[in-house]
Amino acid sequence: MKINKLDQDYLKNLTVLYVEDDDDTREQFSEYLRRPVGTLITAANGAEGLEAFIKHAPDIVVTDILMPQVDGLTMAYEIRGLAPTVPIMVITAFEQTDYLMRAVNIGIDKYVTKPVNSYLLFECLLECARRLRAEEQLQLVHEREIQALALKHHKIVATLAGGMAHDYNNLLQAILGYASLAKMKLDPLSESGVHLEHVEQCFAEAHSLGQMLLILGEDNSELMKAGQVTPLFQSTVQSVLLGTPVILTMDFSDDNPGVRFLKNQLHLVFTSLATNALEAMPSGGTLHLTARSVLLTEHDPLPLAPGAYQYLSLTDTGTGISEENLPKIFDPYFSTKQKCSQRGMGLSLALCHTIIMKHGGFISAESVPEGGARFNIWLPVAG
Numbered sequence: 001m002k003i004n005k006l007d008q009d010y011l012k013n014l015t016v017l018y019v020e021d022d023d024d025t026r027e028q029f030s031e032y033l034r035r036p037v038g039t040l041i042t043a044a045n046g047a048e049g050l051e052a053f054i055k056h057a058p059d060i061v062v063t064d065i066l067m068p069q070v071d072g073l074t075m076a077y078e079i080r081g082l083a084p085t086v087p088i089m090v091i092t093a094f095e096q097t098d099y100l101m102r103a104v105n106i107g108i109d110k111y112v113t114k115p116v117n118s119y120l121l122f123e124c125l126l127e128c129a130r131r132l133r134a135e136e137q138l139q140l141v142h143e144r145e146i147q148a149l150a151l152k153h154h155k156i157v158a159t160l161a162g163g164m165a166h167d168y169n170n171l172l173q174a175i176l177g178y179a180s181l182a183k184m185k186l187d188p189l190s191e192s193g194v195h196l197e198h199v200e201q202c203f204a205e206a207h208s209l210g211q212m213l214l215i216l217g218e219d220n221s222e223l224m225k226a227g228q229v230t231p232l233f234q235s236t237v238q239s240v241l242l243g244t245p246v247i248l249t250m251d252f253s254d255d256n257p258g259v260r261f262l263k264n265q266l267h268l269v270f271t272s273l274a275t276n277a278l279e280a281m282p283s284g285g286t287l288h289l290t291a292r293s294v295l296l297t298e299h300d301p302l303p304l305a306p307g308a309y310q311y312l313s314l315t316d317t318g319t320g321i322s323e324e325n326l327p328k329i330f331d332p333y334f335s336t337k338q339k340c341s342q343r344g345m346g347l348s349l350a351l352c353h354t355i356i357m358k359h360g361g362f363i364s365a366e367s368v369p370e371g372g373a374r375f376n377i378w379l380p381v382a383g
Helices: 005-011 023-034 046-056 072-082 097-106 118-184 191-217 230-241 263-279 348-358
Strands: 015-019 039-043 060-063 088-092 110-113 225-227 246-252 259-261 285-296 307-316 362-367 373-380
Touching: 005 118, 015 023, 015 046, 023 039, 023 118, 039 046, 046 060, 046 072, 060 072, 060 118, 072 088, 072 097, 088 118, 110 118, 118 191, 230 246, 230 263, 230 285, 230 307, 259 263, 259 373, 263 285, 263 307, 263 348, 263 373, 348 362
Parallel strands: 015 039, 015 060, 060 088, 088 110, 246 285
Antiparallel strands: 225 259, 285 307, 307 373, 362 373
């Protein structure tokens, strides 16, 4: 039977569990099922099959019904409780109504009788695979819609912040000017002179905060230069960790293509991410850097156009990010730190998100299973 390349490629990514108690039959059908799929796992009875399902989490289950210890339908019932959407195909010589009714009640997807027609068996397997692919595509569309809404939200915030920052800096400049004029008419050691000195110090802090807001709204794409970003990535993180108990490890591929970027802005991104990682490991730990080129397709769940990208990541062994905080991690002024008098708290990751977005890329955060957090960055390859 001929199938299209899309189906072939998808089948080659699937893991199939085949459960059959008869050795000769299991060997015969294993040879047939192994050809189109990526990985085939076999078991001799329902108990072994359930154990293999829990261990390997296969995409599709193919099973006989009448088997020792645990029959196929009992195993299928247990699997339904663990993974309600996994397609299950039943192969059996029995056609009695009670087996059919049990299969229907359990939610068996396909029912093939022995002697098995190989064409029919493959048709059933292919239908199950296509259903899985359709479900994945729906999930992918849903995730992209969520990402698109998040990007729209950040663009609105960035535009608002940029406009406010211009007016904010103009007002600050006026305040500094009048303070300087007043100081010229006063003794610097007088009480009023000391107060005006404090005004100028506050101006410096406020100006720094205004510059952060300005980055959110400015479009400096015409100033970007093409070049390799990995040397900046490595040197920036190394400088942040210098003299700390955190161990730095790196996995950089030889293929590091050029990207268009603003050095000062990506330096700010790498500094912020490395500082966050350092704060998550106050007693020490490991920060692992990754850099490699990747090719994204329309099937990747990222709000990026298909094409070549430079992928960078920072993975720490710190406290991680809670599931509750993950969706808010890049929101302006969101912080898990205790509120204090520090100016601009909660802006660093929002700035990182905006800077990477302005570079045509994407940044995400996740908790890693072994503990800690990972920040992922994708930057489009120049040209």
